[in-house]
């Protein structure tokens with residue numbers, strides 16, 4: 102259904118409006134900041150992927166023969182730290198949240214454009230610290246930084262990496278505050294809470310977590326650095342500290358952080374499934390509130406990472422109870438997406454393929470979360486490859502599938518070019534197949550007891566590990582393809598000038614130019630209909646009134 | 659050499675129960691997973707845009723009854739699974755009676771195991787089939803985790819605190835032992851074997867490994883390096899503790915009628931309900947004894963004064979285990995629990 106009408110002379114848009122380097126580096130335009138993030142996190146994704154490739158190469162055979170133990174440990178640490186803090190946490194919020202939020206609610210920009218630009222600089226400063234720490238010999242603490250290993254035993258630039266994570270955390274808080282205020286204060290007239298696209302609801306829930314949770318992990322990690330540097334006993338028992346305290350503080354953020362990674366992807370999937378089924382999302386209120394439920398209950402389940410640690414047994418039981426509860430909103434969302442497809446008009450374009458892939462993989466990840474939520478099975482499975490498989494199904498199968506769906510869906514809007522559909526479909530297929538080949542065997546390995554973060558392993562697990570490594574090359578290829586063809590399409594892709602190439606609903610499609618004007622809307626639009634109003638195909642969701650109404654927000658640069 | 663297992667061996671009573679739970683949850687997961695996976699694909703094919711032969715009338719976009727159904731049915735299943743799993747969790751972690759106890763000390767990068775009769779093993783743990791076993795764990799440096807997949811149990815070895823787990827090995831055999839909490843460079847080499855012997859063979863093994871000739875002083879010295887072979891002690895764990903007790907001069911005050919200071923009666927410490935000077939009430943367990951030795955000031959028994967020197971840094975984890983066994987034995991607690 103891709104469409105293409107090239108109309109010769111170019112209109113002014115946010116890309117061609119100014120083209121100097123300074124106009125990018127000092128831009129206050131949320132759309133340009135989104136692009137800055139897109140470029141930077143794509144590079145980090147490739148770096149993190151490279152480290153993963155090295156890890157899988159080592160694990161292709163049982164003996165630890167390719168790398169030394171130390172290098173291996175540094176590789177999986179680099180992989181985890183880069184992927185989580187430099188890619189997954191910023192991914193959808195910083196790129197698509199930034200780009201779309203103002204467009205979707207009919208605003209000219211986010212509430213605090215300068216804070217928005219600052220968040221990118223702070224993020225890049227943090228990323229620089231982390232990368233320097235890795236280049237100057239690396240760190241081998243894993244992304245979890247468990248004490249007292251990280252605070253009293255690990256060598257290397259652990260403190261520098263922690264400062265880096267601290268900084269990226271603040272960038273994430275800035276983004277969260279910005280989005281919360283934007284959603285509260287800058288909705289166009291008529292854009293009531295229950296007319297918001299579900300992506301906006303998801304971003305709202307995500308921002309809440311970012312603002313409430315991130316300070317905790319930032320301070321906790323800083324305390325690790327303090328203990329390392331000044332030998333003040335906080336977490337190390339030989340200095341009078343408590344190592345379990347670290348785990349409580351760390352997971353108090355890092356469990357909710359997994360929802361920072363998945364909620365935005367869920368928002369994307371709601372948008373994509375609706376747009377490609379040409380139907381209003383089934384059970385809008387339930388999908389919207391399940392995001393909030395996840396964000397709130399998600400703050401109360403951190404102890405499920407600590408069932409074996411020695412926290413009180415009764416605490417474990419309460420955490421398990423709440424963990425089973427928090428799985429329910431995810432189930433609700435999934436069923437509602439299925440019901441959205443029901444009686445729809447389904448178009449099998451690349452974004453929809455990723456959305457279907459998301460549903461399949463996220464469901465497997467979520468359901469294996471149940472094995473881990475259950476206390477007794479968790480004891481057996483924790484810290485094995487079962488956990489590794491579980492969280493890759495939700496984070497790579499879920500969050501990254503959502504990210505790729507978003508990338509393809511909004512690519513024409515962002516760039517004014519269409520990606521090549523055939524290549525898009527092929528890559529989606531490769532990602533899906535490669536992903537399952539890589540991570541499914543890890544469930545079996547985990548149930549057999551293969552510990553995570555092992556540099557070598559017993560002979561009898563060779564076949565499954567080899568399969569996993571083979572799968573990872575297919576997966577790697579699947580990720581490389583979009584990098585290539587999307588870059589290619591910037592120059593050679595079919596030009597899109599139409600506002601709404603997918604025939605979707607939403608202000609960003611119906612009222613915003615492709616690519617958007619620097620000021621988004623000619624005038625503040627007035628919203629007259631609910632989101633996803635596919636029942637009235639001829640009438641737009643909102644309109645731009647002729648007389649000059651309120652102008653929201655200032656803008657320059 | 660066709661060695662390609664897909665499931666682990668199951669060699670403990672608790673492990674059998676946990677396996678059943680595992681496969682039940684797996685079945686639920688497969689049922690729901692299939693419904694969503696095949697369901698979504700089926701719907702997306704059936705309602706493809708080019709298919710005009712399907713009925714799209716009455717396509718409602720909300721229905722409270724359906725929402726309630728797919729909220730409440732999973733919720734009920736979830737609650738049942740939660741309760742079942744919690745019960746099995748209590749079986750392996752909640753205190754139980756009538757056990758055979760082994761002390762395990764984790765350190766970078768080896769496991770050191772001590773039996774009540776004084777037998778010691780490194781990176782090996784020999785156990786009797788058919789008896790309830792309690793493993794008490796502690797670490798000397800960073801956090802490790804003691805994992806025996808064939809028994810479906812594991813527990814973290816945390817520096818500064820004792821953690822315990824219980825299980826009943828059933829099948830004689832040799833099983834994997836792993837460290838599953840990342841602990842630095844040689845984490846992947848912190849592995850070993852668990853050997854389960856029939857009761858009579860186990861008794862023979864104990865006899866063979868208990869009577870060594872090494873002096874107690876050697877045991878009381880620091881723990882061996884990773885390469886050191888397991889040595890049999892001369893004495894039971896409690897007797898070794900007695901030696902340490904004397905070697906460290908505890909008997910200058912404790913169990914000494916001529917003590918220069920007023921000291922609590924150590925024969926009553928284990929299992930006692932202890933009132934502290936600050937009003938708190940604690941139980942006389944491993945954690946209390948350990949803290950009383952390393953950092954006596956932290957908890958002072960009511961009626962006594964903070965006159966005991968702290969032994970932090972002067973006693974090894976191994977000696978602490980021995981001292982605790984000794985103080986336990988003073989209270990008449992047998993090695994097989996109370």
Ligand code: HEM
Nearest residue numbers: 359362363405406428431467470471473474483492495496
């Ligand atoms: C749908 C409901 C989910 C449930 C019931 C669930 C449950 C769990 C539990 C109990 C653990 C602890 C495992 C252990 O270490 O013993 C865990 C680990 C993990 N989960 Fe989930 N999970 C769910 C969804 C997610 C989602 C959506 C994500 C991320 C997008 C996620 C990411 C992770 C990560 C990263 C870990 C491992 C952290 C680590 O130890 O490195 N989970 N999950």
Ligand SMILES: [Cu+2]
Nearest residue numbers: 356403405406
């Ligand atoms: Cu969690």
Ligand SMILES: [Cu+2]
Nearest residue numbers: 837839841845
């Ligand atoms: Cu370890």
